Amino acid sequence: MKPTIKKPTIKIGLFGLGVVGQGFFKVIARATNAHAEIRRICVRDLAKPRGIDVPRNLLTDNPDDIFLDPEINLIVEVVSDPEMAWRIASTALRRGIPVVSGSKTMIAANLPELISLQRQYDTAMLYDASSCGSIPVIRNLEEYYDNDLLLEVKGILNGSSNYILSRVFDHGEDYASALSKAQRLGFAESDPTFDISGLDSLFKLVIITVHALGVYVSPKDVFTYGINAIHDSDIRYAREKGVKIKLVAQVVKVSDEEFTMFVMPEFVSPGKYIYSVDNEYNGVVIRGECYDRQFMFGKGAGGLPTASSILSDVMARLHGYRYEYKKMDYINRPAYTTDVTLRVYIRYSSTDIPGLLPLQCVHEQYLSADGNYVVADIVLGDLIKHRATLDAPDVFIANMTRFFVDRDN
Ligand SMILES: NC(=O)c1ccc[n+]([C@@H]2O[C@H](COP(=O)([O-])OP(=O)(O)OC[C@H]3O[C@@H](n4cnc5c(N)ncnc54)[C@H](OP(=O)(O)O)[C@@H]3O)[C@@H](O)[C@H]2O)c1
Known part of the structure; x- marks a missing residue:
């Protein structure tokens, strides 16, 4: 019998459920090879109607529900507020949690600090989405x-x-x-x-x-x-x-x-x-x-x-x-x-x-x-x-x- 290799599972804390966040919610559902699942989603306004069917128990408006969850091993940050995006990325990196981000405003303003945080805390931040969307x-x-x-x-x-x-x-x-x-x-x-x-x-x-x-x-x-x-x-x-x-x-x-x-x-x-x-x-x-x-x-x-x-x-x-x-x-x-x-x-x-x-x-x-x-x-x-x-x-x-x-x- 062929041995099955168990891949590590990525458990994602997602910040933002707007245009990009909703797109990601749809895309990840189809991406079985990513071995990834969204464990929690932090938004600003819990009462806001969403264009997609998201289980209510995934949503929170408290960032600590993501930062303090020991299961979460990757943060995807797609919020529209650059100040908040910086707080999310810098907090995650300081905690040693890797970040994937699309926030060009925040990244362009803070790139030297983001690079030194990645080196200091030996973690990673990827952000291809920040420049030219789908073009790698x-x-x-x-x-x-x-x-x-x-x-x-x-x-x-x-x-x-x-x-x-x-x-x-x-x-x-x-x-x-x-x-x-x-x-x-x-x-x-x-x-x-x-x-x-x-x-x-x-x-x-x-x-x-x-x-x-x-x-x-x-x-x-x-x-x-x-x-x-x-x-x-x-x-x-x-x-x-x-x-x-x-x-x-x-x-x-x-x-x-x-x-x-x-x-x-x-x-x-x-x-x-x-x-x-x-x-x-x-x-x-x-x-x-x-x-x-x-x-x-x-x-x-x-x-x-x-x-x-x-x-x-x-x-x-x-x-x-x-x-x-x-x-x-x-x-x-x-x-x-x-x-x-x-x-x-x-x-x-x-x-x-x-x-x-x-x-x-x-x-x-x-x-x-x-x-x-x-x-x-x-x-x-x-x-x-x-x-x-x-x-x-x-x-x-x-x-x-x-x-x-x-x-x-
Ligand atoms: N749209 C694009 O085509 C595109 C392409 C490349 C990169 N980006 C970048 O991706 C990021 C998101 O863009 P978007 O178009 O998805 O924006 P959006 O549709 O306006 O959605 C922004 C999301 O951020 C959440 N948010 C804002 N402030 C927050 C806070 N303080 N705490 C928690 N959540 C907060 C909002 O929560 P609520 O829903 O509760 O208000 C919303 O879900 C931006 O940095 C943008 O530059 C966008």
Whole structure:
């Protein structure tokens, strides 16, 4: 008779039963190979009606019912409140309980502390779901691209803003109706600021950079500009040039010693991989010295896609997997620089953009009673210095990709 090998059982304490938590509840029920079961679920409001049939005795609003349960050996954290997410993750790690999380805001803000807690208490935290939902970006960067050859990670990391831009470019809708459609379909938050301001992409980029290059850059030090100020005239300009505007996040090695990173709208020409990433999809291009470009495409958000990534991390824990953050200990880690020159398009009317910004070289300028634009070179560090100017309601800026002209994807 064939001997049966008894696998250890993962007993999960789940925090959060919203979009992702419910997705995970459904997915885990089908995942027999995970040898995992949900033992307790902590929510904020016990009385809230749930869209799924969850046994009442699983639910609690007391985190200690999970932390003090000696049977629970893995915590899955998918709450919407970053403060609470931090309390959950840090408490669990201090107790030696591994954590699987999807909370990009909390992780991007606290990654150095989370790494040191994992090392100090010899436990693990996995969070592939935090960046691009179902696309396995983090684990691939951590394991497969663990060498000096990685040059760039660039992509569309936010599904809501991409959906809005797709409706505008491919279906001729105006921005406001595209936004309300995104909200109706559940792609955008009821407060969509997080998505369209670029913050969601920024937090993912910060996490990606740690696993791509082994360097943590605080979100406050990264130039981030979203799509909220986009105007019909910008869309017209892009159409005339035969390009689309996409919200792009990128981390790029500019030399062996230095890299840069930023999030901003970009004019993307046909033929580039990300040109055809439409609707709520995400797409990530990874460029390296020996393999040119590789492209990952898929659903970057939503209950089930994100839950599938959480499940993958749960299964990885079954096999004892953990991030080792090897690149953080490399002898030569590149340094973050903002001393790079970008070519940008800036549309403005009442704000005196040419007078206020240290533009290095003007390539194109258009002035009219209805509005103006300029295409010029500017140092990224100067964009950061003058960030407040770019928040004026009559201003919109987009990257022209000139800096990466010979290797743009
Ligand atoms: N939605 C996506 O597609 C997606 C994709 C990738 C990553 N994520 C990340 O996953 C996390 C969850 O997102 P979501 O879309 O599932 O959010 P959501 O639908 O708003 O659900 C949030 C859940 O967190 C619970 N919660 C909030 N504060 C809590 C507290 N103080 N104590 C206990 N529970 C608390 C809520 O409890 P109640 O139900 O009782 O209010 C709710 O069940 C976020 O960090 C998000 O950034 C989401």
